[in-house]
Structure formats: structure tokens, C-alpha cells
Amino acid sequence: MCGVLAATAVIYFYNLTASGWANSFYSAAAQAGSVNWEAFFFGSSDAANSITVDKPPAALWVMALSVRAFGLNSFAILLPEVLMGLATVGIVYSMVRRHFGAAAGLLSGAVLALTPVAALMFRFNNPDALLVLLMTLGAWGTMRAVEKGSIKWMALVGIFLGFGFLTKTFQVFLVIPFVGIAYLVAARTTLKRRLLGLGVGLGAMILAGGWWVLIVQLVPASARPYIGGSQDNSFWNLTFGYNGFGRLSGNETGSVGGGGGPGGGSGGGMWGVTGITRMFGSEVGSQVSWLLPSALILLGAGIAFRGRSPRTDLRRAAYLVWGGWLLVTALTFSFMAGIFHQYYTVALAPAIAAVVGMGATEAWERRHHAVGSITLSVATAAAATWSFILLTRVTAYGDWLRASVLAIGMAAAFLLLALNWLHHKAIPLVLAGAIAAGLAGPAAYTWSTVNSTHTGSIPAAGPGGMGGMGGGGGAPGGGRGNVPAVRDGAAPGGATRGAGGGMGGLLDASTPSTAVVSALESGAGDYTWVAAAIGSNNAAGLQLATGKPVMAVGGFNGSDPSPTLAQFQSYVKAGKIHYFVAGGVGGGGGRSSGSGSQISSWVTAHYKKVTIGGSTFYDLTQPTSSSSSSSAS
Structure with missing residues (x-):
């Protein structure tokens, strides 16, 4: 053991922290x-x-x-x-x-x-x-x-x-x-x-x-x-709907939408x-x-x-x-x-x-009886054949691995049928061949997995694995994950922009610039939230970089009705939120609906737009007309 x-x-x-x-x-x-x-x-x-x-x-x-x-x-x-x-x-x-x-x-x-x-x-x-x-x-x-x-x-x-x-x-x-x-x-x-x-x-x-x-x-x-993921602030709604029977039926209120295979099939x-x-x-x-x-x-x-x-x-x-x-x-x-x-x-x-x-x-x-040897042989042949098929789906390992797996596996499967006639010294070699044929493919995929970075909400194992809806993004201590991002371009200031834009995306957060971190940390003790962003991953990158609370408007998908527009307005009036992140999930042509869109529209119409480190924010301490703008280093 x-x-x-x-x-x-x-x-x-091995290589654990590369995934940030x-x-x-x-x-x-x-x-x-x-x-x-x-x-x-x-x-x-x-x-x-x-x-x-x-x-x-x-x-x-x-x-x-x-x-x-x-x-x-x-x-x-x-x-x-x-x-x-x-x-x-x-x-x-x-x-x-x-x-x-x-x-x-x-x-x-x-x-x-x-x-x-x-x-x-x-x-x-x-x-x-x-x-x-x-x-x-x-x-x-x-x-x-x-x-x-x-x-x-x-x-x-x-x-x-x-x-x-x-x-x-x-x-x-x-x-x-x-x-x-x-x-x-x-x-x-x-x-x-x-x-x-x-x-x-x-x-x-x-x-x-x-x-x-x-x-x-x-x-x-x-x-x-x-209660994030629910539509009525109830854990039961989250449990029986979004995380419950909706997973079986596909009827998931608040879901991000489809991923999966091409067209569903x-x-x-x-x-x-x-x-x-x-x-x-x-x-x-x-x-x-x-x-x-x-x-x-x-x-x-x-x-x-x-x-x-x-x-x-x-x-x-x-x-x-x-x-x-x-x-x-x-x-x-x-x-x-x-x-x-x-x-x-x-x-x-x-x-x-x-x-x-x-x-x-x-x-x-039961190897000395036909039922035992046949079972071992069939199981070994199945493992070798299926590994060969799976390895033909990728090019990362060349032809040699899948050919070796199939050849060794089939030879071992054949010899397992003849165990009663083999010399006892040959039996360990047959067993080693059967085990190697079964484990070589997954071992190669596992080695590729631990040698890659994995970031975002939908990771996948193997060489160049790709999740159903993408992923990836900036991460401390490592590069991007092996899950390519669903992107709409590079964000200003060097931050990688995820799906939907803004400071992060639907499926992963980005790493904000030094200027952004400095601006959010400045006077942070005066605010309950140093910023608000639509979607949890848009907020996560800022929060992890600053260590300060960042409000995730609408939860993970930006679709939860939290906070309402009235609640958000009261927070702003009380001086509890410093900045609002422009764009992001829903906030500028993204995925949010309901209160998230309402909040974004209200903020852009009534508060000053500022550019910090190449990224756009709205300063919620400076009410102004929608046409006003300024820049900050």
C-alpha cells in the first residue's frame, strides 16, 4: 500500500501549482x-x-x-x-x-x-x-x-x-x-x-x-x-432545480446554455x-x-x-x-x-x-479452468482494443504507442488462453503484458494531464483536452490551462479576457493589471465591496488579486436575480461599492438577464467611466451623465 x-x-x-x-x-x-x-x-x-x-x-x-x-x-x-x-x-x-x-x-x-x-x-x-x-x-x-x-x-x-x-x-x-x-x-x-x-x-x-x-x-x-444558482433565494430551488432534476431533464432555469457535442446529435x-x-x-x-x-x-x-x-x-x-x-x-x-x-x-x-x-x-x-482463462483473455483483448481506438483519436503519441498496446495486448490475450501449457517462468511476462496493455494508454493521458495547466470551470484530461464550453485564463504561477478559452479578444492592459469580455469571463477569471489592483486597494477600507462585476468569474479575478470583497452580480452565470436594481442602488447610495466593472458576462452584450442587465444599464447611464490600466470601470462615487468620461493611470 x-x-x-x-x-x-x-x-x-508533480507540477501541481502550475494550474494557479x-x-x-x-x-x-x-x-x-x-x-x-x-x-x-x-x-x-x-x-x-x-x-x-x-x-x-x-x-x-x-x-x-x-x-x-x-x-x-x-x-x-x-x-x-x-x-x-x-x-x-x-x-x-x-x-x-x-x-x-x-x-x-x-x-x-x-x-x-x-x-x-x-x-x-x-x-x-x-x-x-x-x-x-x-x-x-x-x-x-x-x-x-x-x-x-x-x-x-x-x-x-x-x-x-x-x-x-x-x-x-x-x-x-x-x-x-x-x-x-x-x-x-x-x-x-x-x-x-x-x-x-x-x-x-x-x-x-x-x-x-x-x-x-x-x-x-x-x-x-x-x-x-x-443562494447562488437559485431563482428565488432558496436552497431547495437550487437543489431540486438547477442542481437536481434539471440536470436529468435539461430544464435548468439559470443555466448558461448548451455546450456538448456539435449540435447535440x-x-x-x-x-x-x-x-x-x-x-x-x-x-x-x-x-x-x-x-x-x-x-x-x-x-x-x-x-x-x-x-x-x-x-x-x-x-x-x-x-x-x-x-x-x-x-x-x-x-x-x-x-x-x-x-x-x-x-x-x-x-x-x-x-x-x-x-x-x-x-x-x-x-x-480460476485460470486453470476455461471460464477463468477465457474471462482474462477477453478482458485483456477488450482493454487493448479499446485503448487502441482511443489512442487513434489523438496525434500526441504517434503510431508507436497504439500499435504497441494492441500488439502486446492481443499477444497477452492469446497466451492467457494457454496458461495451462505455458512454462511457469513465462506466466509473469504474460501478466505484465496484459497489465501494460491495459494501463499504457491511460498512463500516457495521465502524464499529459499532470504536465499541463488546467484553469477555468470546465477542465479536461489528456493532451490538449478541451471542455464542452472551453475554459482557461490567467493564473498565478502558471500559464493558461489546457482548456482553450472561449474568447472575444485580448483585454487591454495585458489581461486575458474570457467569454463575454470585461475583466474575466463566464468560465474563468483573468489576472488584473497592477494598476487595477492598486486602484481597488486604495481606500478599500471605506467600502464593503471594492468593486462589483456581473458574473462570478469576472469578480473572482479581482478578488483573488486584491484579497478584498468583490460583488458577483447575478452569481456564476450573471443570471441570478441578486441583487435587484433597487438593492444595488441602495448599496451605491450608502457608499458601499467603489467601482463597477464594464462589460463582462452580460454587462456589454454578454449573457446576463434581468437585474444584471438593469444594473449595468443604470450604472453606465449615471456614473463616470474611468480607464484604469487599460480596463474600463465605472466609479460609483462619481455620479455623472453617460457622456462623461475620464482616464486614470
């Missing part, structure tokens, strides 16, 4: 939480608590505590993600090893560590790293509950999954069906206690995930930040082609599916191998937990019509890794 974790640590820590702020949207919220406990609790975008991010705050809590401990820098932001990745690899290794042996654990750990999307997201500050860790802890707790017939362990499972809800709401629920089924079917206790254990687990999950929600709902709206929506082949398609396949065909083969074989086992058989219970996780999550991702990005598939990585390790071990134990 130490060797697996050490190797994973080397991979995941990574997702500036969450980095800015972590900065806010590191200096203000109210912002910490609610998950506010800024320390003055104007609006929250569009997710519950559990992932932000971890980052904010790290920033409090190590200061505001890229390493402090991304360190927790790497540690979560190491913990996830360690748990998968330990779980598989416990019931299938050390070799199975090592294989599972290696598969997980080398899955490209895992190497991406365990080095990136989206909520998915914590979500996957908590889901994996839930699976671990379930197996211990099954093994011991323990109600207490099921309560712990509920706690893990409840905090998963506070990380990314309903996505954690994808593992619940087979967690419950495994305990109900296989737990070593009476039916009455199994039913009681399910009830206790459900109750613990509600308590662990509901306490924060209850507090938020009980606090008057006037005494807390606006047959059976597709705004976010790309949906259907049973989605996990293997050109956008998603190279992120996570390298060993997915083999995992499905090994899952079917493993369940068949355990078909006549006793009810309490722990290996069959493991197939129920991990296999159910794999199937439910893959099918949900395949058919959901709402917002979908490639990096979501990191939720599949632990399940694929565990099933591969478990199924390969079961087949190896």
Missing part, C-alpha cells in the same frame, strides 16, 4: 471563507456575503481551512484535493485487498491513480474530489457494515453520504441504491436488524446532510447571502449526445473509459462466479456495491440531458478500478 500511495503522491504533486487558481470561482470563495466565518459557513463568493456559490459549501470548507493555515496561494488551494485523491486510492486499495488479496488491491489502486480524469480532478479544486472521497468512504463503510452486520457502521455510511450531499447535492445519491441492496442482501445479521440498519443509515444521512440546510432555511434572507440535448454510448464517445471516452469495457466484462463474470455463494458472501456484496455504483452512475451520466461535463466522470473511476481488480483476481483464481 505504501508503494501505491507513494507513486500516486509523486504523480499528483485552477477554478477561480471556487478559489475566490475559499479566500472569502478564509477571512470571514460567515462566508465560510454559507459558502459565499465574497467576504461581504453578497451571494453564495451554486453548490453547498462542504468542499469550500476544506479549502478555506487550508488557506487559513497556509495563506492564499495555489498550493494551499490544491493541496486538499491531492490529499483527497491519495485517501481515495488508499481506501480502494484497502477495501479490495481485504476481500480479494493484495494483488487485487494493487491493481485497483493503480487503475484508479492512472485514470486520466482522476489525475485531473484530484489536482483541481472543483467539489468532485471531496464528493468521490465521501462516496468511496460510503462504500467502505457499507462493506464493513455487511461484514459485521453492524447498525453503527450503517450510521457512519449515512454520515458520509450526508456530507456528500453537502458537497454536490444529489450526485451522491447515485451510490445509495446498491449500498442499501448490499446491506439488505448480505449483512451478517437478521432481516429485522438489516431493515433497522437501513433506517438508521437513512436517518444519519438526513441529519448529516440536513443540519446545514435547516439552518440556512431558518435564517432570514435579509441576514444571509443570496441524435438523442442529444444542449449538452451533447445522450445515449448508451456517451461514456465511450469522443468527448468522454478518453477521460475515464479506458478499462470500462473490461470492467463490465469482469463484473458480469464476477457475479456469475459468486452465483451459488451463501447470502452473506462478502465478495458478492463487494460486486453489488462497486458494480451497482458503476452501472447506476454510468447510465445516469449517459442519459442525463442537463448540464454535463467530462470531468463529472471522475465519479466512475473508483468503481471501475475496484471492479477490475476484483474481477481479474476472481478470474485468475
Whole structure:
């Protein structure tokens, strides 16, 4: 185990800070939480608590505590993600090893560590790293509950999954069906206690995930930040709409609009082609599916191998937990019509890794029988063939890698059929060839991933990976990410301009010039917000550069009705906001609607336009006609 974790640590820590702020949207919220406990609790975008991010705050809590401990820098932001990745690899290794042996654990750990999307997201500050860790802890707790017939362990499972809800709401629920089924079917206790254990687990999950929600709902709206991502300042609207059933149906009020594949395709929506082949398609396949065909083969074989086992058989219970996780999550991702990005598939990585390790071990134990050798051979051939296909989709590695993978994999698959006739000294070489053929492709993609910078809201793994709607942007300590920006040109003063213009963009923040930072910091103590900008990423770059609160008008997309025009006018009248950022998401032909557009129109008509470091702002302390303008160095 130490060797697996050490190797994973080397991979995941390598070149870590090159990604700078990574997702500036969450980095800015972590900065806010590191200096203000109210912002910490609610998950506010800024320390003055104007609006929250569009997710519950559990992932932000971890980052904010790290920033409090190590200061505001890229390493402090991304360190927790790497540690979560190491913990996830360690748990998968330990779980598989416990019931299938050390070799199975090592294989599972290696598969997980080398899955490209895992190497991406365990080095990136989206909520998915914590979500996957908590889901994996839930699976671990379930197996211990099954093994011991323990109600207490099921309560712990509920706690893990409840905090998963506070990380990314309903996505954690994808593992619940087979967690419950495994305990109900296989737990070593009476039916009455199994039913009681399910009830206790459900109750613990509600308590662990509901306490924060209850507090938020009980606090008057006037005494807390606006709930970002909702259209009525309600966490329930955010949970059941934008982050809930809207993700499945595609009916997401406040969504940024389509991304995905060209035109959506047959059976597709705004976010790309949906259907049973989605996990293997050109956008998603190279992120996570390298060993997915083999995992499905090994899952079917493993369940068949355990078909006549006793009810309490722990290996069959493991197939129920991990296999159910794999199937439910893959099918949900395949058919959901709402917002979908490639990096979501990191939720599949632990399940694929565990099933591969478990199924390969079961087949190896039956290698002297036709069923075992055929299973190993077919799984190896599937891995080599699918890796060859995925590698033909890119030019980064030339022909040699895909040709080698196919040749070595097919040779190993053939020789696995003849294990009974091979010299015993040749068998390790055959196994090494099979493993190499399965892992060479994802290892190459993982190496490309850790050698690249990743910034913005939609990162992707691999060589020159590209998210569904782009990303990228300026980042401290590193260049642009491997996700090309959706840009409309270079902003004045050297700042890179993201989608929509202004000081940042819809999907990433830019780095403001020294002159801009100096102007915002000047007299900052006299204002609640040193600036306001439409869209969270437009605000994030300024906030991270200055360490001062910047109001994100309209939240992430600029489409949330917060603040209203009347509220914004009252803030300006009270002298709480210094500058308004021109342009940006919505503010000058961008994406915002409702109050964001109204605010932008009102500001441009009534306040003096100033140019600072080549960028345009409106000084909200200087009311004037719309025709007046001045420049400041």
C-alpha cells in the first residue's frame, strides 16, 4: 500500500501549482471563507456575503481551512484535493485487498491513480474530489457494515453520504441504491436488524446532510447571502432545480446554455449526445473509459462466479456495491440531458478500478479452468482494443504507442488462453503484458494531464483536452490551462479576457493589471465591496488579486436575480461599492438577464467611466451623465 500511495503522491504533486487558481470561482470563495466565518459557513463568493456559490459549501470548507493555515496561494488551494485523491486510492486499495488479496488491491489502486480524469480532478479544486472521497468512504463503510452486520457502521455510511450531499447535492445519491441492496442482501445479521440498519443509515444521512440546510432555511434572507444558482433565494430551488432534476431533464432555469457535442446529435440535448454510448464517445471516452469495457466484462463474470455463494458472501456484496455504483452512475451520466461535463466522470473511476481488480483476481483464481482463462483473455483483448481506438483519436503519441498496446495486448490475450501449457517462468511476462496493455494508454493521458495547466470551470484530461464550453485564463504561477478559452479578444492592459469580455469571463477569471489592483486597494477600507462585476468569474479575478470583497452580480452565470436594481442602488447610495466593472458576462452584450442587465444599464447611464490600466470601470462615487468620461493611470 505504501508503494501505491507513494507513486500516486509523486504523480499528483508533480507540477501541481502550475494550474494557479485552477477554478477561480471556487478559489475566490475559499479566500472569502478564509477571512470571514460567515462566508465560510454559507459558502459565499465574497467576504461581504453578497451571494453564495451554486453548490453547498462542504468542499469550500476544506479549502478555506487550508488557506487559513497556509495563506492564499495555489498550493494551499490544491493541496486538499491531492490529499483527497491519495485517501481515495488508499481506501480502494484497502477495501479490495481485504476481500480479494493484495494483488487485487494493487491493481485497483493503480487503475484508479492512472485514470486520466482522476489525475485531473484530484489536482483541481472543483467539489468532485471531496464528493468521490465521501462516496468511496460510503462504500467502505457499507462493506464493513455487511461484514459485521453492524447498525453503527450503517450510521457512519449515512454520515458520509450526508456530507456528500453537502458537497454536490444529489450526485451522491447515485451510490445509495446498491449500498442499501448490499446491506439488505448480505449483512451478517437478521432481516429485522438489516431493515433497522437501513433506517438508521437513512436517518444519519438526513441529519448529516440536513443540519446545514435547516439552518440556512431558518435564517432570514435579509441576514444571509443570496443562494447562488437559485431563482428565488432558496436552497431547495437550487437543489431540486438547477442542481437536481434539471440536470436529468435539461430544464435548468439559470443555466448558461448548451455546450456538448456539435449540435447535440441524435438523442442529444444542449449538452451533447445522450445515449448508451456517451461514456465511450469522443468527448468522454478518453477521460475515464479506458478499462470500462473490461470492467463490465469482469463484473458480469464476477457475479456469475459468486452465483451459488451463501447470502452473506462478502465478495458478492463487494460486486453489488462497486458494480451497482458503476452501472447506476454510468447510465445516469449517459442519459442525463442537463448540464454535463467530462470531468463529472471522475465519479466512475473508483468503481471501475475496484471492479477490475476484483474481477481479474476472481478470474485468475480460476485460470486453470476455461471460464477463468477465457474471462482474462477477453478482458485483456477488450482493454487493448479499446485503448487502441482511443489512442487513434489523438496525434500526441504517434503510431508507436497504439500499435504497441494492441500488439502486446492481443499477444497477452492469446497466451492467457494457454496458461495451462505455458512454462511457469513465462506466466509473469504474460501478466505484465496484459497489465501494460491495459494501463499504457491511460498512463500516457495521465502524464499529459499532470504536465499541463488546467484553469477555468470546465477542465479536461489528456493532451490538449478541451471542455464542452472551453475554459482557461490567467493564473498565478502558471500559464493558461489546457482548456482553450472561449474568447472575444485580448483585454487591454495585458489581461486575458474570457467569454463575454470585461475583466474575466463566464468560465474563468483573468489576472488584473497592477494598476487595477492598486486602484481597488486604495481606500478599500471605506467600502464593503471594492468593486462589483456581473458574473462570478469576472469578480473572482479581482478578488483573488486584491484579497478584498468583490460583488458577483447575478452569481456564476450573471443570471441570478441578486441583487435587484433597487438593492444595488441602495448599496451605491450608502457608499458601499467603489467601482463597477464594464462589460463582462452580460454587462456589454454578454449573457446576463434581468437585474444584471438593469444594473449595468443604470450604472453606465449615471456614473463616470474611468480607464484604469487599460480596463474600463465605472466609479460609483462619481455620479455623472453617460457622456462623461475620464482616464486614470
